Amino acid sequence: MSAVPVHIRPYRMSTQARWGALVLFIIFAWALSRIDISWARFLLGTENAAKFVGRMFPPIFNPRDELIKGMWETVQIAILASALGLLLSLPVGLLAARNLMPAWVTWPVRLFITLCRTFHPVIVAIVFVKAVGFGALAGILALTVASIGFLGKLFTEAIEEISMKQIEAVRATGASFANVLTFAVVPQVIYRFIGFIAYEVDSNLRNSTMVGIVGAGGIGGTLFAAFQRFDYDFVLGIVICIIALIMLGEVLQIAVKKVFKQ
Structure with missing residues (x-):
């Protein structure tokens, strides 16, 4: 050589x-x-x-009721926003797929997905706080918009990468569009969709702590209030709880992926 x-x-x-x-x-x-x-x-x-x-050490976890309420509200916001985002992202991702839909349908839907991804969830949360007032509803709506932008784009890309041979084979049998989706599209993308959904739930757990800072509910509001009171030891306690919550979400995400891969 x-x-x-x-x-x-x-x-x-x-x-x-x-x-x-x-x-x-x-x-x-x-x-x-x-x-x-x-x-x-x-x-x-x-x-x-x-x-x-x-001044943050040693951390304290009192008032405990305030901490538990904020953490539970954060979990509720993340789960509800992820569920709503999933339900809306499935048809949006399908309509934006260029290999299944005509161009006059895909381009407006793609524009809508881009608009949902344009702004940070905190900015969207500020808008919804002004629209519906302070509380968890504003956080749920803000994270739903963020979920549509994220899941809609990934769903679209996953559908566009599937093999068209299976679709053509099912269509050749005279199957309806719904059957084409059920027997040709879903089997090719289901495992990728599960991974996207699990990641989005984890992402919403993190984002729900941020939107609370602007009044959209969750532990973020409790954290901001503790900063304003200069209760830095309680701040550290809240941060530790947030870290534990995110780590728990990561463990559950890995467990869900293992279950569906079996």
């Missing part, structure tokens, strides 16, 4: 890549120079952070 010539460098950057890296470096340096960052400010921030962390 002949040796590779010394002058050949397979991992050498091309001229375009070098210019691109230079442009990115210039943009980074310019952005860094435009914001107020100094070493003295960094040291001051480190000192303040140390004092803040020191």
